[in-house]
Amino acid sequence: MSLIVEKTGVYDLLVDSGRPGWRGLGIPPDGPADRTSWALANALVGNENACALEVTLAGPVLRADADLCCAFVGAPFAVRIDGGEAAIGSVWHLHCGQVLEIGTATGGLRGYLAVAGGFQVPQLLGSRSGVGPLRRGQVLPCLFRPVMRRRWREPLPHAHVFTAATVTLRILPGSYWPVVGPTVLNHIWTVAPQSNRMGIRLHGPANWELPHDLPSQPVCPGTVQATATGELLILGVEAQTIGGYPRIAHVIEADWDLLGQLRPGQQVRFEPVNLEDARRFYFALQNWRQQWVRRLLLTARPTA
Template sequence: MTLEVLHPGAHSLLVDAGRPHSRSLGLPIGGAADQAAWKIANALVGNSPPQTALEIALSGPQLRATQDCVVALWGAPFDVRIDDTDIPAGRVMLLRAGQVLKIGGTPIGMRAYLTTPGGWIAPKILGSTSALAPIASGNPLTPANLPIPLPIRTNYLPEIQSARLLGNAASQTTNSAPTQLRILPGPHAQQFADVIWNERIFHVTPASNRMGLRLRGDPLRRTHGEILSEPVAPGTIQVTHDGQCIILGRDGQTIGGYPKIAHVIQADWDLLAQLRPEQALQLHPVSAADAHTALAARTQSLADWLARINASQ
């Protein structure tokens, strides 16, 4: 054992890339909700390809080192302390035996990822180490690479202190201005009266989780009857009987019976992971060509930053 869980936090879950090939079995994709933050956190400790990380949501855990351990945290700007010392974002931290890593709350965003060289040891279930339940007090977290690989750089890259430079999804969420999500029309869009998306503001309700975001807003009026259950995917926007929207996340089901009015483009999926309760958001229709261009640009930007981080180590 290397890290002892003194307090698990609100919802701290071991995750990897997920189970994209198991949807035919009725299993959600799972894995890191904010894939870019997960990959950057891994790059900070030299993990290429990225390994199993601890996804931290809203309020983080307290972890005591039972032996020396290297970790890094990236994503939403959580308050981080080692014993009584504040630690800046983007820093690779060397925990000495007996020290306590305290991850508090975050003023914006929702999730961040705690990584260690080689990743955290976790059992594989259907080809993935993504856990089915969060960690609990008393659980051990054990790095795959022990003893600590040397040399270890504990300095951080000055430029990554600016989350916006990395296109960090958490930095695009605020407590005032609505977060902007781009959407494509869904197969049942015509079943609703004319919807002027740009004139609507939604709020994320507390009844949201990794399965999906429940939104609160002016009800959408449907003009058709019931539909048969059909396949759904992360990013699908469904409308419930009371006219409210649900946006499915990475743990969302594979089949749903609510009408699908729209779909969040893949380039904005990481944003979904960083939307917190009562966060305001707006939905903006784009073309399929715009969606492809946005995904290509985000993929290239992330690849460039991962290369810069890896080259600096």
């Protein structure tokens, strides 16, 4: 059984939990840009850490070649099955020949389509995460595992607000923070169109003098770099492993889901926190997410 790509979206990518352990060879960890939405979509159809489809801004048109169960969680996208509206955050039963159309996000940037059993594409370096977007005509194989679920009467929670005009990111100050900190905190930054899974570019009125002939240094998702032109770069899940721009701060891991939902034109503020608070926020998010995943898994029962 499979889904067939009738039409591609802006950027559709298969993602699982990622491929950690390869940074020494220059390979990023990858995985979902919004891990919470990815985990909740999977849990709705009875999966744990399965490969799902990440869609960005506007999604694809997919045709089912067999009956299957799926769910969509993330930014508020317009989703239709054979032309009829489908509610996100719930399980759908697609029948053979039906067409699933994922339209445009009205807030946020990314959403996740999970199928019961997960997409069964070949692994590369221990992960099913794709190394490129979907292609028209591509076949996405998945396991046959129908799921029965009692009616879900409450909206799925989110640890982030997709439609907020201004998003606050919590950061740990870096070595160059004393030079740029007041400027970074006293301005509102705007997400530039030149942003992707590798990094988010922020425009602002900054004007600073920083050394830019530095030797390359290790970087990772969440690293905030300052450019000579007064812009900020926040590295994402596909970040390179080294970089030469000054590292001024690091977005705490509890806010990485927010990074994955920032869309061009959205405004960003920064709030410094200490390491103890960053750890506390991280474990609070982990516990919250695990509780919801367990709760959803307990109410999803395979029928075959």
